[in-house]
Amino acid sequence: MTSLSAVNNTLYDTLTAKLPPMLAKSLARAPSLPSLPAVALEVLEVARSPDASLQDYASVIEHDPALTARLIGAANSAHHLNAAGSACTGLEATQRLGTDATIATVLSFTLLKDIEANETAVPIWQRAIAAAAIASQLAQKLCPDRLGYVFTVALLQDIGVLALQMTFPAQAQALYERHDQSHMQLAQNERHHFGCDHTLVGAWIAARWGLPESLVHAINESHDSVFTDDNVAVCVRLSGPLADAWLSANPARAFSTLLYELSVSNTEHVVILEALFYAMHRQIALLSDLLKLAIPLPLDSVEVLTEAKQLLYQHALVLGARLQAQQETLEALESRHGQLLERSRIDPLTGLANRAWLEEQLHEHFARCRLEKRAMTVVFIDLDHFKALNDEHGHGTGDEVLQCFGQALSSLVRATDVAGRYGGEEFLIILPDETAESARQLAQRIMTLLDREPMARSEFGPLYISVSIGIACLEDGMFASEHELIAAADQSMYHIKRSGRSGVAVYGH
Numbered sequence: 001m002t003s004l005s006a007v008n009n010t011l012y013d014t015l016t017a018k019l020p021p022m023l024a025k026s027l028a029r030a031p032s033l034p035s036l037p038a039v040a041l042e043v044l045e046v047a048r049s050p051d052a053s054l055q056d057y058a059s060v061i062e063h064d065p066a067l068t069a070r071l072i073g074a075a076n077s078a079h080h081l082n083a084a085g086s087a088c089t090g091l092e093a094t095q096r097l098g099t100d101a102t103i104a105t106v107l108s109f110t111l112l113k114d115i116e117a118n119e120t121a122v123p124i125w126q127r128a129i130a131a132a133a134i135a136s137q138l139a140q141k142l143c144p145d146r147l148g149y150v151f152t153v154a155l156l157q158d159i160g161v162l163a164l165q166m167t168f169p170a171q172a173q174a175l176y177e178r179h180d181q182s183h184m185q186l187a188q189n190e191r192h193h194f195g196c197d198h199t200l201v202g203a204w205i206a207a208r209w210g211l212p213e214s215l216v217h218a219i220n221e222s223h224d225s226v227f228t229d230d231n232v233a234v235c236v237r238l239s240g241p242l243a244d245a246w247l248s249a250n251p252a253r254a255f256s257t258l259l260y261e262l263s264v265s266n267t268e269h270v271v272i273l274e275a276l277f278y279a280m281h282r283q284i285a286l287l288s289d290l291l292k293l294a295i296p297l298p299l300d301s302v303e304v305l306t307e308a309k310q311l312l313y314q315h316a317l318v319l320g321a322r323l324q325a326q327q328e329t330l331e332a333l334e335s336r337h338g339q340l341l342e343r344s345r346i347d348p349l350t351g352l353a354n355r356a357w358l359e360e361q362l363h364e365h366f367a368r369c370r371l372e373k374r375a376m377t378v379v380f381i382d383l384d385h386f387k388a389l390n391d392e393h394g395h396g397t398g399d400e401v402l403q404c405f406g407q408a409l410s411s412l413v414r415a416t417d418v419a420g421r422y423g424g425e426e427f428l429i430i431l432p433d434e435t436a437e438s439a440r441q442l443a444q445r446i447m448t449l450l451d452r453e454p455m456a457r458s459e460f461g462p463l464y465i466s467v468s469i470g471i472a473c474l475e476d477g478m479f480a481s482e483h484e485l486i487a488a489a490d491q492s493m494y495h496i497k498r499s500g501r502s503g504v505a506v507y508g509h
C-alpha cells in the first residue's frame, strides 16, 4: 500500500452494480454507514499523492494529538522497536512505521475509537482485531514487507457486516445474534437474506472510502480459498478462521480442527500456524493494549495451550500415520508403474528394446543429434537363412538362437547405445555420437563373436550363424527423418544379402 490510487469511481460503480439493486439503494441512502473520520480521509488523501513524503503524513496526523500519541505508541511497541531509541514525535513514528503501517494504525485507531458506543458491533470488532493481529503475525513469516497492508485488509475484512448491521438493524440483529453459526454459515445466511454477503458489501464501502483498489479486491476475496500461492492472500484468508477459532468457546479444539483441515493439503502452513498459535495470545494482548480496547478478548491461558498441544499431538500422530500409508501406496504405485513401463519397452524373448521403444529412441536421438550437429549411426542386422534354420531345427531352436544373439549384442554394446529387436530376425543398434567407422568396428566384433560362438546346440552339434549388417551414419546423407536413416541402413544390409550374405556394408562408403 505504498501508493494509493485516486478514488476509483469505476471500481465503485462496478461494485455497486454487483450489489443486489435493493441493497445498493438502501446502502447508498443509509445515514449511519461506518465512515472514516476526517483525519483518516486526510491521511488517505496524502497517500494518493505520488510525491507524498513521511513529513506530509506526520503533518496531517499531528493535528490529532490522540492519534499522534497512538502512532508513537505503535512505533515504540515491541513489534516495531528494532531501531535504536524511542520515537518521540509524529514524524519519527511515521518514519519508523513506514506508510503501510502508518495507514494501518490510523485506520484501526480511528475506526475503533467509537467502538464502545456500538454494543452490537463488539463481536465483529473482536474478530477484526484478532484477525488483524493474527494476520500480521502470519505476515511476519510469509510476507514481512507487506505487513501493514495485510494488517489493514484483515482489520477491514468484516467491515461489510457493520454496514449491514447499520443499514438493516432489525434483520441484522436476528442474523448476527446466532452465535452457534460459523463465519461461513453466517455469510451463507447473509446471501440468503440480502442477496450477497459482507465481503462484497465491505469491498463496496472500501471503494467508497477511496481505499486502494488492491485492498478493495482483497476484502472482496477474503473468503476465497487459503490454498493459493499468494502469501498476502494466505495471511488474510487464514486470519478470519483463526480468529474464529481463537474467539470460540473451545479455542484449543477449534484451532486444532482447523489445523487438521489445513494439514490435508498444506503441511508448510501447519508448521507456521503451530508456531503462531503460541505467539498469538501475546500478540493480541499487545494489540488490545496498543489500541486501548475495552473489549474483553478471551485471552489466556495455560489450559488452552496445553489442551491444544495435546490435540495437535494427536492430530500429528494421525497425520503422520496417514502420510506414511500414503507414502507406501505411492512407492508401490511408482514401482508398479516402473515395472509396467519397463515391460512395455522390452522384447520378452531377447530382453532387448522392442520395436516401439527403438522407434521412440530413434526419433529422439535423430532430432537431438541433427539439431546439435552431432554424429549418430544406426546398425541394421539381419540373421542369414533363418527360415532354413527354423525349418531344419525347429522353431524352439530358432527362438534359442534369437535369445542367445540378443545376449551377445547386449554384451557388445555400451550403456549409451540402444540395441533392440526390430522385427522377427532383424536387430537394430542406435549409436549416438558415433561415426560409421566405430559402427563398422562394432559390426566386426559381432561377426567375430558369431564365428567363435555357437548360438544354440542341436542334436548334430553346435549351431553357428552368420549375419548381414548394414550401417548408415547421419553425416553420410541428407536424411530428413530417422526413417530415411533406417532405410539407408536397410539398403546397405540388402546389398550384403545380394552379394552372398555374412558381411558389413556402410551406406555411402
Ligand SMILES: Nc1nc2c(ncn2[C@@H]2O[C@H](COP(=O)(O)OP(=O)(O)OP(=O)(O)O)[C@@H](O)[C@H]2O)c(=O)[nH]1
Binding pocket: 382, 383, 384, 385, 386, 387, 388, 390, 394, 395, 396, 397, 398, 399, 402, 423, 424, 425, 497, 501
Ligand atoms: N524361431 C523364430 N523364428 C522367427 C521369429 N520371428 C520370425 N521368425 C522367422 O524368421 C524367418 C525369416 O525368414 P526370411 O525373411 O525369409 O529370411 P531368412 O530365411 O533369414 O533369409 P535371409 O534373410 O535372406 O538370409 C521366417 O521363417 C520367420 O518365421 C521368432 O520369433 N522365432
